[in-house]
Amino acid sequence: MSTNYAVVVEKYAERHFISKFRKKYKGAWDVTWDGMHEEFKRIDALIGETNIVETITDQGGIKICKTEFRVHNTKESRHASGNRCIIAIHRNTCVVNVLVVYHKNDLGDNNETSAWKNLIRENYYEYSKLL
Numbered sequence: 438m439s440t441n442y443a444v445v446v447e448k449y450a451e452r453h454f455i456s457k458f459r460k461k462y463k464g465a466w467d468v469t470w471d472g473m474h475e476e477f478k479r480i481d482a483l484i485g486e487t488n489i490v491e492t493i494t495d496q497g498g499i500k501i502c503k504t505e506f507r508v509h510n511t512k513e514s515r516h517a518s519g520n521r522c523i524i525a526i527h528r529n530t531c532v533v534n535v536l537v538v539y540h541k542n543d544l545g546d547n548n549e550t551s552a553w554k555n556l557i558r559e560n561y562y563e564y565s566k567l568l
Contacts, residue, residue, distance in 0.1 A: 442526070444477045446535045449560045454538040458508070468509040473522065476504075477533045480526055488516065493523075494567050500526040501536075501557075501567055523553055525564055536561060 446455065459466045476483055483490045484502070493501045504522045505515040523537040537553055544552035558565040 439479055439481050440531055441478050442480055442531045442533045444474050444533050444535065447561070450535050450538055454543070457543075458538065462508050465509040465511075469506065472509070473504075473506055477524065477535070480524075480533055496567050498527065498529045499564070499567060500528065501564060502526060503553075521549075521553075523557065525561075536564070 455470075458469075462469070476489075480490070480502075483504070484492070484500075489504060491503045493503060495501075502524050504524060505518070506520050506522060507513060507515045507518040508520065511518065519541040521537075521539055521541060522535060525534040525536055526532075527534070537556055539553065541549050544556075554568045557568055
């Protein structure tokens with residue numbers, strides 16, 4: 438039996454990223470987010486699906502992962518869409534924190550991984566030591 442996780446969207450993620458997706462995609466974003474929320478509630482079932490969830494680090498009961506998603510009613514695959522989400526999975530408390538939701542072009546022309554890791558370090562002190 439798989440564990441149901443509580444899904445918490447951090448204010449930074451909502452304010453800086455999700456609001457842009459909501460504005461751009463309107464109702465399609467709501468359907469997309471509902472699906473992502475359901476996946477995150479059952480994150481254990483997705484881990485190991487390398488094309489959906491990539492574990493970045495796993496330390497002290499906290500796993501930071503990058504996931505891919507596509508917006509509802511768009512034609513590209515999860516990977517080709519360029520849409521990503523960085524989450525922190527807290528195994529001890531069964532909570533998934535949504536830290537950053539972005540399109541890779543949102544992060545500038547530099548290295549995508551370096552860019553989101555810097556966002557985490559600058560905005561989430563509690564996770565900065567894990568990266």
